[in-house]
Amino acid sequence: MAESPARADCTELDGHAALVVGGTRGIGLAICEALCLRGARVITCGTSAEGIANVAAIASARQWPMEAVQADIRSERDIDALVTHAAKQMGHLSALVFCAGRAWRGDAGETSIEDWDDCLALNLRAPFIAAKFALPHLQKAQSPSIVFISSIWAVTATRRRVAYSVAKAGLTALTRNLAIDYGHCGIRVNAVAPGYIETDLLRQSIAQVAQGRDLLPEIEARHPLRRIGKPRDIGEMVAFLVGAGGQFVTGQTILVDGGVTAKFALADHWE
Numbered sequence: 001m002a003e004s005p006a007r008a009d010c011t012e013l014d015g016h017a018a019l020v021v022g023g024t025r026g027i028g029l030a031i032c033e034a035l036c037l038r039g040a041r042v043i044t045c046g047t048s049a050e051g052i053a054n055v056a057a058i059a060s061a062r063q064w065p066m067e068a069v070q071a072d073i074r075s076e077r078d079i080d081a082l083v084t085h086a087a088k089q090m091g092h093l094s095a096l097v098f099c100a101g102r103a104w105r106g107d108a109g110e111t112s113i114e115d116w117d118d119c120l121a122l123n124l125r126a127p128f129i130a131a132k133f134a135l136p137h138l139q140k141a142q143s144p145s146i147v148f149i150s151s152i153w154a155v156t157a158t159r160r161r162v163a164y165s166v167a168k169a170g171l172t173a174l175t176r177n178l179a180i181d182y183g184h185c186g187i188r189v190n191a192v193a194p195g196y197i198e199t200d201l202l203r204q205s206i207a208q209v210a211q212g213r214d215l216l217p218e219i220e221a222r223h224p225l226r227r228i229g230k231p232r233d234i235g236e237m238v239a240f241l242v243g244a245g246g247q248f249v250t251g252q253t254i255l256v257d258g259g260v261t262a263k264f265a266l267a268d269h270w271e
Contacts, residue, residue, distance in 0.1 A: 073100045
């Protein structure tokens with residue numbers, strides 16, 4: 001189960017119907033919880049039966065209007081069916097949050113063309129398709145919004161992340177362009193770019209390069225806030241953008257990274 005909620009239930013998002021693509025674990029699940037805590041109805045999706053059952057157990061225990069369905073978000077047909085189901089099940093659709101994604105490791109020489117295509121298909125093509133199918137429903141809603149979950153690698157770079165960085169940079173461009181094209185409909189479009197967030201995926205990523213060392217204390221020390229993020233930190237930002245606080249925010253990629261990308265790390269070696 002995800003970490004305990006940070007705040008008491010409220011009704012800020014009463015009447016909102018949100019589709020969270022990729023919300024059965026980690027950051028996605030924290031986003032579902034943040035929206036439900038504020039009164040939104042939520043439908044999410046995942047690929048594993050275990051993830052679907054986990055969401056069902058949480059929804060039942062907390063009596064939240066939250067449902068998870070199985071879907072392959074690489075499939076155009078599945079995304080279309082998912083959006084249609086969400087709008088029909090909840091009566092309307094006022095928010096799309098796209099959280100699914102995965103990082104590919106490798107520089108240009110190491111990255112096969114197949115891996116390049118797969119990375120962009122999951123991290124850029126699928127969010128575009130989900131937005132395309134959701135937009136007709138969102139145009140009928142009050143206070144509609146789209147939030148893409150991006151990454152700090154959309155605005156900076158690290159070694160051996162070429163395909164993933166390019167995909168996330170493309171997501172920033174998609175965010176800006178959708179915001180411009182659909183602002184006249186009242187649809188706000190933003191991206192949230194997490195930094196290092198305490199999830200299973202981060203632990204696996206660190207383990208790949210750690211060679212048995214415990215790198216987490218060093219990673220935390222390099223953050224101005226001296227910690228890495230929690231999934232809740234991202235959930236709270238998404239809820240802000242979907243809710244009343246984000247009503248005049250659109251076309252933005254908002255970094256939620258504990259200040260790590262604001263820091264010129266090279267200076268640490270001589271100061």
